[in-house]
Each structure stands twice: as structure tokens, then as C-alpha cells.
Amino acid sequence: xxxxxxxxxxxxxxxxxxxxxxxxxITDSEVQSEFSHHEAGVARINNGSFGCCPGSVxxxxxxxxxxxxxxxxxxxxxxxxxxxxxSRALVxxxxxxxxxxxxxxxDNATTAAAIVLQQIGRRFSHHQNDAVVMFSCAFPxxxxxxxxxxxxxxxxxxEVDLPFPVKSNTEVITEFxxxxxxxxxxxxxxRLAIIDHITSMPSVLIPVRELVKICREEGxxxxxVDAAHAIGSVPVDVQQIGADFYVxxxxxxxxxxxxxxxxxxxxxxxxxxxxxHPVVSHEYGNGLPIESSWIGTRDYTxxxxxxxITDFVNRFEGGSEGIMRRNHVQVLKMGKMLAEAWGTxxxxxPEMCASMVMVGLPSKLCISSDDDAMRLRSHLREKxxxxxxxxxxxxxxxxxxxxxxxxxxxITGYARISHQVYNRIDDYFKFRxxxxxxxxxxxxx
Amino acid sequence: xxxxxRNGDSHIHHLPKKPxxxxxxxxxxxxxxxxxCHHDPSVARINNGSFGSCPDSVIKAQQVLxxxxxxxxxxxxxxxxxxxILRSxxxxxxxxxxxxxxxxxxxDNATTAAAIVLQRTAWAFAEGRFEKxxxxxxxxxxxxxxxxxxxxxxxxxxxxxxxxxMPFPVNTNDxxxxxxxxxxxxxxxxxxxxRLAVIDHITSMPCVVIPVKELVKICREEGxxxxxVDAAHAIGCTDVDMQDIGADFYTxxxxxWFFCPPSIAFLYSRSSxxxxxxxHPVVSHEYGSGLAVESAWIGTRDYSxxxxxxxALDFVNRFEGGIEGIKKRNHDKAVEMGQMLAKAWGTxxxxxPEMCASMIMVGLPxxxxxxxxxxxxxxxxHLRENxxxxxxxxxxxxxxxxxxxITGYARISYQVYNTxxxxxxxxDAVNKLVSEGxxxxxxxx
Numbered sequence: 001x002x003x004x005x006x007x008x009x010x011x012x013x014x015x016x017x018x019x020x021x022x023x024x025x026i027t028d029s030e031v032q033s034e035f036s037h038h039e040a041g042v043a044r045i046n047n048g049s050f051g052c053c054p055g056s057v058x059x060x061x062x063x064x065x066x067x068x069x070x071x072x073x074x075x076x077x078x079x080x081x082x083x084x085x086x087s088r089a090l091v092x093x094x095x096x097x098x099x100x101x102x103x104x105x106x107d108n109a110t111t112a113a114a115i116v117l118q119q120i121g122r123r124f125s126h127h128q129n130d131a132v133v134m135f136s137c138a139f140p141x142x143x144x145x146x147x148x149x150x151x152x153x154x155x156x157x158x159e160v161d162l163p164f165p166v167k168s169n170t171e172v173i174t175e176f177x178x179x180x181x182x183x184x185x186x187x188x189x190x191r192l193a194i195i196d197h198i199t200s201m202p203s204v205l206i207p208v209r210e211l212v213k214i215c216r217e218e219g220x221x222x223x224x225v226d227a228a229h230a231i232g233s234v235p236v237d238v239q240q241i242g243a244d245f246y247v248x249x250x251x252x253x254x255x256x257x258x259x260x261x262x263x264x265x266x267x268x269x270x271x272x273x274x275x276x277h278p279v280v281s282h283e284y285g286n287g288l289p290i291e292s293s294w295i296g297t298r299d300y301t302x303x304x305x306x307x308x309i310t311d312f313v314n315r316f317e318g319g320s321e322g323i324m325r326r327n328h329v330q331v332l333k334m335g336k337m338l339a340e341a342w343g344t345x346x347x348x349x350p351e352m353c354a355s356m357v358m359v360g361l362p363s364k365l366c367i368s369s370d371d372d373a374m375r376l377r378s379h380l381r382e383k384x385x386x387x388x389x390x391x392x393x394x395x396x397x398x399x400x401x402x403x404x405x406x407x408x409x410x411i412t413g414y415a416r417i418s419h420q421v422y423n424r425i426d427d428y429f430k431f432r433x434x435x436x437x438x439x440x441x442x443x444x445x
Numbered sequence: 446x447x448x449x450x451r452n453g454d455s456h457i458h459h460l461p462k463k464p465x466x467x468x469x470x471x472x473x474x475x476x477x478x479x480x481x482c483h484h485d486p487s488v489a490r491i492n493n494g495s496f497g498s499c500p501d502s503v504i505k506a507q508q509v510l511x512x513x514x515x516x517x518x519x520x521x522x523x524x525x526x527x528x529x530i531l532r533s534x535x536x537x538x539x540x541x542x543x544x545x546x547x548x549x550x551x552x553d554n555a556t557t558a559a560a561i562v563l564q565r566t567a568w569a570f571a572e573g574r575f576e577k578x579x580x581x582x583x584x585x586x587x588x589x590x591x592x593x594x595x596x597x598x599x600x601x602x603x604x605x606x607x608x609x610x611m612p613f614p615v616n617t618n619d620x621x622x623x624x625x626x627x628x629x630x631x632x633x634x635x636x637x638x639x640r641l642a643v644i645d646h647i648t649s650m651p652c653v654v655i656p657v658k659e660l661v662k663i664c665r666e667e668g669x670x671x672x673x674v675d676a677a678h679a680i681g682c683t684d685v686d687m688q689d690i691g692a693d694f695y696t697x698x699x700x701x702w703f704f705c706p707p708s709i710a711f712l713y714s715r716s717s718x719x720x721x722x723x724x725h726p727v728v729s730h731e732y733g734s735g736l737a738v739e740s741a742w743i744g745t746r747d748y749s750x751x752x753x754x755x756x757a758l759d760f761v762n763r764f765e766g767g768i769e770g771i772k773k774r775n776h777d778k779a780v781e782m783g784q785m786l787a788k789a790w791g792t793x794x795x796x797x798p799e800m801c802a803s804m805i806m807v808g809l810p811x812x813x814x815x816x817x818x819x820x821x822x823x824x825x826x827h828l829r830e831n832x833x834x835x836x837x838x839x840x841x842x843x844x845x846x847x848x849x850x851i852t853g854y855a856r857i858s859y860q861v862y863n864t865x866x867x868x869x870x871x872x873d874a875v876n877k878l879v880s881e882g883x884x885x886x887x888x889x890x
Contacts, residue, residue, distance in 0.1 A: 039517040050518035050745055058515070068707070069504070071485040072496035073835050077826070107727075110744030114727045140730035141744060148728045153571070251745065258514070259746040278726030279553075279560045280597045282589035296556030296590060297496055297700060298708040299747065378523070387519050 026315040034312075035422040043386045043427035047418035048203065048229060048356050051252040060308035061257050064301040080300060084293045087306035091262045094320075095246075096237045104263045104289040105303045106277070109228040110141045112247035112263040113194075114149070115288070116224045119275050120192050121149030131156040131183045133220070134194040137164075137201065142194060142226055155191065158183040162199060164393060165347045165358075165404050169207040176211050180218050190220045195243075197227030198234070201391045203356045203416050204348050205234065212242045222269065229253060231262075232313075232320060233327075233354040244269045251302070253355065253420070254320075255309050260302040263288070316421070323421060327355035331419035334428040335359045338417070341432045343406045347414050358391065358414040363406050364439045367392055367413030376413070379445035384434035389416050472763040480760075481862040489834045489867040493858035494652065494678060494804050497701035506756040507706050510749040526748060530741045533754035537711045540758075540768075541695075542686045550712045550737040551751045552725070555677040556590045558696035558712040559643075561736070562673045563598035565723055566641055570602035575640050577603035580632040582669070583643040584609045586651065591643060591675055604640070607632050611648070613841060614795045614806075618656040625660055629667050639669045646676030646690075646697075647683060650839045652804045652856045653796050654683060661691045677710075678702060681761075681768060682775070683802040687713055700750070702803065702860070703768075704757045709750045712736070764861070771861060775803035779859035782868040783807045786857070789872045790879075795841075795854050804858045806839065808851035809875065814884035815840055815853030823888040824853070832874035 026034075034054035038044055044052075064083075068075040088103045097103050106112050124130055132150050134142070136159040146157055160179030163171045183190045193215045197208050208225055215223045224245040230236050232253030238246050246264040250256035265272050265288060275288045279295040293300075313320045332350050335357040339345050347358030367373055373390040380386040391414045395403060404411040417428065437443060472480075480500035484490055490498075510529075514521045534549045543549055552558050569575040581599045583592065585608045600606055609628040612620045632639040642664050646657050657674055664672045673694040679685050681702030687695060695713040699705040714723055714736065723736045727743040741748075761768045780798045783805035787794055795806030815821060821838035828834040839854045857868065 037512060037515050039520075042517055044517075046519060050514075050522070053515060066483060068496075069483050069499065071488055071490075071835070073492060074485075074829065076496070077829075107746050108744035110729055111727045117728075118726070141728060144730055144732035145728040148724065148732055152568075249745070257747070259744070276597065278564065279557045280563075280590060280594035281556055282593055284593040284597055296554035296708070297698070298553050299706070299750065302747070381520065387517070 025317045030315075031421055038422065041385050042381075043388075043430040045417045045419075045423065045427050045431060046387045046389055047420040047423075048200070048252065048416060049389060050258070051249070052255065052420055052422065053251065053257040054255055054312055056312055057255055057305050057308045058257060060305045061301045064304045065299065068299075068301070080304075081293060083304045084300070087303055088262075088289065090306045090310055091250075094231070094236070095248075095262070095264060096239050097264055098239060099267055101287065101289060102238075102264050102267050104265065104292045106247075106261050106263050106292050108251075108259045108261045109139070109226055109247045109249050110145070112245070112261060113142045113145045113224075113226065114278055115263060115275060116192075116222075116245050116247075117145045117149040118278055119271055120222065121153040121155070122274070123191065123271075124150060124153035124155045128154050129156075129186075129188050130191045131158055131188045132192045132194065133158045133160060133179055133183045133190055135160050135162050135196055135199065137162045137199050138194060138196060139200045139226065139228065146194070150192075156183075156188065162202075162204065164202045164204065165345070165360075166204055166352060167349060169210070169352065172204075172206060173210055173214070177214060180214065180220070184218065190215075190218070192222045192224060193220045194224045194226055197225050197241075197246075197248075198229040198354055198356070200228070201389065201416065202347055202358050202393065202414055203229075203353070204358075205352045205354050208243070209241050216242070222271070228261075229354070229356070233324060233356075235321070235324070238264050238266075250306070250309070255312055256305060257302045260306075263292075324355065327419045327421070328353070330423070331355050331357050331417060334419060334425070335417060338415075338428060338432050338435075342435060344411055345404060345406075347404075355420065356416055356418045358416055360404055360406065360411040361390070361413035361415055361435065362439050363409035363411055365413055365435075373413060376445050379438075379443075380431075380434055383443075384430070384437075386431045386434050388431060390414070391416060470763070471765050477861055484862065487833050488829075489836075489870040491857045491859075491863065491867050491871060492835045492837055493860040493863075494649070494701065494856060495837060496707070497698070498704065498860055498862065499700065499706040500704055500760050503704055503753050503756050503760055504706055506753050507749045510752050511747060514747070514749070526752075527741060529752040530748065533709075533751055534711075534737065536754045536758055537699075540680065540685070541697075541711070541713060542688050543713055544688070545716060547735065547737060548687075548713055548716050550714070550740045552696075552710050552712050552740050554700075554708045554710045555588075555675055555696045555698050556594070558694075558710055559591045559594045559673075559675060560598070560726055561712060561723055562641075562694050562696075563594050564726055566604065567598040567602040568722070569640070570599075570604055575604065576638070578605050578637060580605050580607055580637050580639045581641045581643065582607050582609060582628055582632055582639060584645050584648065584655070585611050586613075586648040586653075587643060587645060588649050588675060588677065595643065599641075605637070611653075613651045613653070614793070615653055615800065616797060618659065618800070621653075621655060622659055622663070626663060629663065629669070633667070639664075639667070640671065642669050642672045644672060644674050644692075646674050646685075646695075647678040647802060647804070649677070650837065650856065651795055651806050651841065651854060652678075652801065653806075654800050654802050657692070658690050665691075678802070678804070680711075682772065682804075684772075687715075699754065699757065704760055705753060706750045709754070712740075772803070775859045775861070776801070778863070779803050779805045779857065782857060782859060782865075786855075786868060786872055786875075790875060792851055803860065804856055806854040806856055809838070809853040809855055810879050811849060811851055812879050812882075812884070813853060813875075814886065816885065820885040820888075821853065824885055827888055828871075828874060832870070832877075834871045834874050836871060 092100045092103045223243040225243040227248040231248040249261040251259045277291040283291045338359045342362045344360030373392040377390045538546045538549045671693040674692040676697040680697040698710040700708045725739040731739045786807045792808030821840045836855050
């Protein structure tokens with residue numbers, strides 16, 4: 001345990017704020033109570049998709065919503081902006097951004113991608129033979145956004161394969177270098193590299209800092225890190241990471257209600273004055289943070305509860321760092337338990353995952369398409385009360401030796417299990433038993 | 446219309462759009478007050494136009510949906526969301542007399558709808574389908590956000606923008622039609638093509654109902670490519686019939702006058718070969734499936750405001766005459782209150798009764814010396830903070846040669862929760878200011 005946070009080390013020496021109350025940390029039963037609105041009887045091991053929000057933050061949000069409904073004009077003129085600024089200031093500290101002007105609040109990473117890509121797309125109209133680099137497993141919305149704003153404007157897109165299962169950062173770095181070379185071939189200029197901090201499916205923690213450095217070395221114009229899962233999952237230091245744009249959803253791992261994300265735009269980036277929210281309001285031209293703070297009448301309350309979230313998080317031992325550490329340890333423990341129970345393996349080494357890990361599913365399940373994966377997921381939800389996303393990993397030709405296997409054949413399916421503060425070991429036992437039953441009883445799905 | 450019994454449709458068994466005939470089931474005045482009991486009771490809330498209002502029964506319905514998502518978001522996403530959005534779109538389609546539900550998309554607000562329509566125009570310029578210098582026409586009193594959107598998407602892409610000058614105070618539709626024709630002529634000068642006309646159905650400030658049907662007809666006669674009607678205020682306020690109006694694109698906010706929570710609007714786009722490439726600027730995996738489908742998923746967010754349209758319709762149907770009854774009574778009351786105030790202050794209305802719906806512009810006594818936009822904001826704040834009256838003020842600059850004219854107008858709204866006392870409170874506040882010799886330059890910045 002971090003010495004600074006241990007109350008036994010004498011809290012009365014004047015250090016404050018990040019320490020939890022002396023009355024004690026949040027208890028187990030208080031945690032369950034905060035998430036008592038989660039459906040009972042469901043092993044909710046998919047925090048990664050839609051996140052979660054504790055009762056106390058929801059209550060704070062309701063207060064803001066009521067404030068608006070009571071007197072919306074007063075809310076608009078006197079309440080909204082100062083409190084958006086408060087949220088942004090907290091985020092700035094959280095991510096170690098140099099200046100608050102670099103921090104905008106938007107709905108989600110999907111919106112942030114549209115913002116960054118619209119700006120890139122505008123430059124493409126003038127130059128042909130330019131390229132954008134991304135991972136082949138980039139989030140589907142991001143891929144479509146690239147199609148809408150880059151391909152549509154005449155740019156080329158180069159995909160970098162993510163080796164999976166993956167054994168080390170080196171494998172990822174090697175593939176990335178290959179992808180960059182390909183992108184630059186034929187004298188093309190690489191205008192943008194989109195790098196996931198934690199990929200979605202399959203989920204792997206990517207060595208972003210190294211990849212950003214390589215991008216700089218190779219003369220890539222701009223680097224956009226899609227870190228949808230990162231905040232609350234891994235420590236985020238945007239100055240260290242060094243990207244031009246960095247986005248993360250606060251509602252996934254940082255206990256915000258749906259939905260709010262931050263988009264960090266480095267001030268030194270030449271194009272920062274050309275970044276705009278696509279929904280244009282009277283604030284157009286006042287900088288992205290201000291533009292995003294008013295895009296017409298809407299419910300902005302998810303963006304106002306960041307102070308309530310930090311209060312919540314600081315009730316835990318070690319605050320956000322403590323939560324991240326424990327989630328990481330637990331998810332690995334659960335992942336290993338499942339892999340052992342099923343005779344399979346994990347999709348990545350411990351250091352390449354955060355609070356999610358890919359667990360190989362028994363080959364006997366015969367998952368042989370994306371449709372199969374989706375059907376299994378629905379089956380698990382409807383018949384077994386387990387919520388977990390399933391990934392179909394197509395076998396690669398001619399790599400028999402390296403292919404993931406269990407005693408019965410090739411592993412073609414992986415479950416992405418999450419661990420968040422509300423999870424219990426029984427959630428994972430339930431999943432383990434469900435799969436065992438499906439295999440044993442040849443339960444068709 | 447199809448549901449009119451007098452047209453011999455009684456043999457067709459479809460759900461009646463009319464409210465129950467038994468008067469015991471109509472909502473009572475005290476029930477209405479109860480539905481809006483969350484409104485700050487100390488405020489004379491005569492600005493429904495800006496942020497709208499939402500009855501408690503609809504808010505509760507919304508909260509149920511929010512909770513459903515929080516309980517089990519994956520189930521909500523896979524099994525509930527799409528059909529809920531379709532249900533809302535179907536209700537809207539019937540309300541606005543669209544031909545097909547495919548023509549109806551749901552978005553956050555009219556500001557978003559404007560960005561969608563204008564982005565399409567920007568692409569047309571970028572791809573050379575429109576020539577640099579081709580024209581977009583909009584009203585001088587177009588909403589601030591829409592003006593900026595036109596700047597961001599049209600001017601920036603090389604288009605030329607022409608504003609239609611509008612008289613205010615205004616006396617007849619002919620005055621508006623006359624100015625519109627003049628602007629069209631200017632637009633067509635030097636063989637230019639008018640690609641888009643952006644026409645308000647009800648202007649915001651100053652507030653006037655525009656003869657859109659006639660203007661759309663003129664646009665067709667004069668060869669304007671497409672017409673976009675910004676009807677932010679219209680639904681629940683004035684008649685909204687897509688076949689009758691005949692525009693290519695039409696948007697209106699349901700959170701203003703149709704009792705939905707913040708925020709939801711529809712964007713109608715006439716199904717024709719020219720309307721195929723409308724896209725939501727926030728691109729998700731649904732890209733390319735048509736605007737309605739794209740808008741139904743733009744990443745994880747709270748879609749609950751978009752799902753309560755059936756509930757809002759239920760609420761509306763508790764009133765005598767349903768939405769038609771509400772519109773008529775609001776109109777009559779707004780005019781009556783406006784006339785009462787104008788008489789009490791010795792001023793005039795900004796337009797005749799037939800050119801207003803549920804809002805009307807009431808001249809403020811000249812002695813208040815409103816002489817700038819900033820004065821109006823200060824006076825508005827003064828009324829809010831010191832008199833408990835919420836009402837937007839408009840500065841009408843004197844024209845050359847005008848002396849001693851009224852330079853300030855209040856835009857009063859009337860909605861079902863308003864009472865006579867709201868307007869007498871406003872009347873008395875202004876009378877007090879006048880009797881005390883108040884002028885706007887007494888207010889500090």
C-alpha cells in the first residue's frame with residue numbers, strides 16, 4: 001500500500017485532499033449498495049462496454065437535472081459554465097494536461113473521433129496521396145469515421161495488424177513499424193496515426209508511449225490516441241504519452257453516468273485552431289472546449305458530476321490508483337482461474353492488460369464466425385444470466401505451431417472479462433460453470 | 446386527415462388520435478400545476494420558448510428508462526433501444542404527416558439538424574457538385590447557431606450567403622414575401638445557382654411566424670435546389686404538416702413545445718433521389734445505413750429523452766382537443782396577455798395576432814432606454830434577479846430617421862402551466878421600473 005495514503009502513517013502532517021476520510025474507507029456492503037440498481041442475478045462481467053455509475057453519482061446528477069428543470073434560464077446563464085469549468089479542471093489534473101484549454105468535454109470517444117477526423121479530412125481535400133494509419137482492430141465506429149472523413153476526401157488508409165494472442169510489446173511495436181513503412185511507401189505523407197491505448201476487441205493494453213515516439217521519428221503529422229477505456233483503468237499522463245489528441249470515456253471506468261468523455265488537444269499542435277465541434281452553435285470559433293460546452297439545448301449533467309465522481313473514488317483505499325490496482329490483480333486472477341478451469345489460455349501477458357483480459361474459450365464450443373460469437377453471448381445472457389462479450393479469432397493459415405490450442409483443438413473464441421469494484425468472485429464462477437455446462441451438455445446456441 | 450371521423454373513416458379500426466370524449470378524464474388545472482410543480486414557484490416563467498418545459502409524468506417515464514439502461518445496459522442496447530426509437534419516430538411521423546417513417550430521424554436538437562443538412566452542402570462544394578460562389582439564402586433573423594453553422598459549412602466551403610432582410614415590427618405576410626423575392630433575385634444574379642434556402646418557420650428573436658408554405662412555393666418557382674425549414678419552435682406551437690409545407694428538410698425541437706425532456710428534435714428529410722447522402726456528423730458503425738439509423742446510435746449516451754415521445758403524446762391527449770386544443774388556447778392567451786401588457790404600458794405588439802403562435806413580441810416602454818443587445822441581457826438578468834420574472838428581451842435598433850420609437854420588445858410565451866398572475870407580475874415589474882425612472886444605463890456590466 002502506498003505509504004502516503006496509509007492513515008497509520010500519521011495523517012495529521014497537513015497533507016490533504018487525496019486522502020480518504022479518517023472515518024474509514026468505503027465498505028464492501030456500501031459498495032454493493034452503491035450499485036444496487038444493477039440487475040440482480042446477472043453476472044455483470046462486461047464493464048468495458050457500457051461502464052457503470054454508483055448511486056451517489058446518479059443522485060448528484062439528478063440534482064443538476066432538477067436544477068435545470070426548475071429554472072432553465074438561470075441554469076444556462078449562471079450555473080452551467082462555471083460548473084463545466086470545474087469538471088474540466090479536475091480532468092486536467094487527473095490527466096496531467098498542461099493547460100485547461102487543452103481539455104474539452106464531449107459525449108464519447110465516437111464524437112471525439114469525428115472531431116479529429118473532420119479536421120484531418122478538411123486538409124485532405126487539398127492534398128492527394130496522403131495516408132492515415134490505424135490498427136485493424138480499431139473500434140468499428142472509428143473505422144467508419146475514417147471512411148466518412150478520410151477515404152471520402154481521397155485519403156488512403158493503412159491498417160496495422162494486431163498480433164493476437166500477443167506475447168509482448170515488442171510484437172506490437174514490430175507490426176506498427178511495418179505498418180508505418182507501408183504507409184510511407186510511394187512517397188505518401190502520413191497525416192495521422194490512430195493508436196488505441198487499450199484495444200476494444202480483442203482487448204490488449206498497447207505500448208502507446210513507444211508508438212507515439214516512433215510516429216514522431218517517422219514524421220507522422222498528427223497522432224490521435226483513442227483511449228476510450230483508459231481513464232480509471234490505467235494511469236493517464238498525456239504529457240508523457242505525447243500525443244496530439246487523446247480521448248477517453250469517463251463513463252466506462254471512471255464512474256460517470258452516460259455519457260461524458262474528455263478530448264485532450266495539445267496546444268502546441270498547429271491545427272488546434274482548426275478543431276471544431278461538428279454541431280455548430282453561437283460559440284463557433286471560441287475554441288473546442290467552449291464550442292463543446294454549448295451545442296444547443298441538451299442534458300449536460302453527465303459533464304457536471306466529475307466532482308461527485310472524485311469524491312466517490314476517494315472513498316476507496318488508494319483512491320483511483322487503488323481501484324485500478326485491485327481491478328487489475330483481480331481480473332488476472334479470475335482470468336487465470338477460468339483458463340485453468342477450461343483448459344485454455346489468456347490472450348495476453350499480465351502486463352498487457354488493465355482491468356480487462358481475454359480468456360480463451362474451449363475449442364469444443366466451435367465458435368467459427370462473428371455471428372457464432374454474438375449468438376453465444378446472447379445465449380449466455382438469456383439462459384445463464386452472464387453478460388460478457390465474446391470475440392471470434394479466425395485461425396491463421398500456415399501458423400499451426402503458434403495457434404492457440406487446448407487439448408481438443410484450436411481456440412477460436414475469447415471472452416473479454418472485466419473487473420470493476422462491484423464484481424464478486426461468484427460472477428466469474430457463474431461464467432465458468434455456464435461454459436462448462438454448455439460444453440458438457442453440448443448445449444447448442 | 447386520416448383520423449377525422451367525418452371523412453367516413455369510422456369503419457377503419459385504428460387507434461384514435463383524439464383524446465377521450467368523457468370530460469371526467471380531461472386533465473384539471475390543479476393536475477396541471479402538479480405536473481409542473483418542479484418549476485421554481487417564485488418565478489413568473491414566461492419564456493417557454495427558450496428551453497421548453499416537461500411535465501412530471503414524462504420525466505418519471507424518462508427516469509424509468511434511464512434506470513432500465515443502468516440495470517443491464519447490454520440488454521437495453523441489444524433488445525430495447527432500437528424499437529423504442531422506432532416507436533418515437535412513428536409517433537412523430539403521424540404528428541407531422543410525413544409519408545414514410547424513413548423520412549423521420551431523431552436528433553438532439555435543431556442545432557444538430559442544421560449541422561447535418563449544412564454538412565451535406567459543404568461536401569457538395571468540396572466535391573465540385575456545387576460551384577464556388579453558389580448561393581445559400583437565409584433570413585436575417587435566423588437563429589445565431591444556424592448562422593454560424595452556415596458560416597462554418599457553406600461560407601468556408603466557398604459558398605456565398607445572402608440574408609433576407611426582414612421588417613420588424615411587421616404587419617403582413619406580404620412584407621416578408623416581398624423581401625424574400627428580392628433576396629432570391631440577388632441570389633440569381635450573374636447566373637448563380639441558389640443551392641439552399643434556410644427558412645425559419647417561427648423566428649426566434651424577434652419572434653414571428655413566417656409564411657413558410659408560400660416561401661417554399663416561391664423557391665420551387667425560382668429554381669432553388671433545396672429548402673431547409675428551421676422550425677425549432679413549431680411542433681406543439683403551430684401547424685406542422687410536411688405535405689402542406691413541402692420543404693426538403695424540416696426540423697423541430699420536441700423539448701420546446703411538445704413536453705419532452707431535454708433534448709430531442711426530429712429532422713424530416715423528403716425521400717427523393719436528392720436526399721440520399723445525409724449523415725450524422727458523429728459517425729458510428731451504423732454509417733451508411735440511412736440518417737435515421739445513424740442517428741439512433743452515435744455511441745454510448747443517454748437516449749432516454751428520445752424514447753418518451755409516446756408518453757408526451759399521452760400527456761397531450763389528456764387535454765381537451767389534444768395538441769390542437771393546446772395550440773389554440775396558448776395562442777389565444779399569448780395574444781390576450783400581449784395586448785394586456787401593451788395596453789398597460791402604452792406600447793404596441795411586434796406583429797398582428799395571425800403572425801404569432803404561442804409567443805408574441807410586446808413593446809417595452811421607451812423610457813427604459815434599451816439601446817443595445819447588451820442592455821437586453823442586463824435588463825433580462827435584472828428582471829430575473831430582482832423581480833422573479835423570466836422573459837427574453839429583444840433590442841430593435843432604430844432605423845434612420847426614426848425618432849422616439851420602441852427599441853425593446855419582450856418575447857412572452859404562453860404554455861399550459863402559465864397563469865394570469867405570471868403576466869401581471871411582469872406588467873407590475875415594468876411599471877415599477879418606469880415609475881422609478883429606471884433606464885438601462887443604470888445597470889452595471
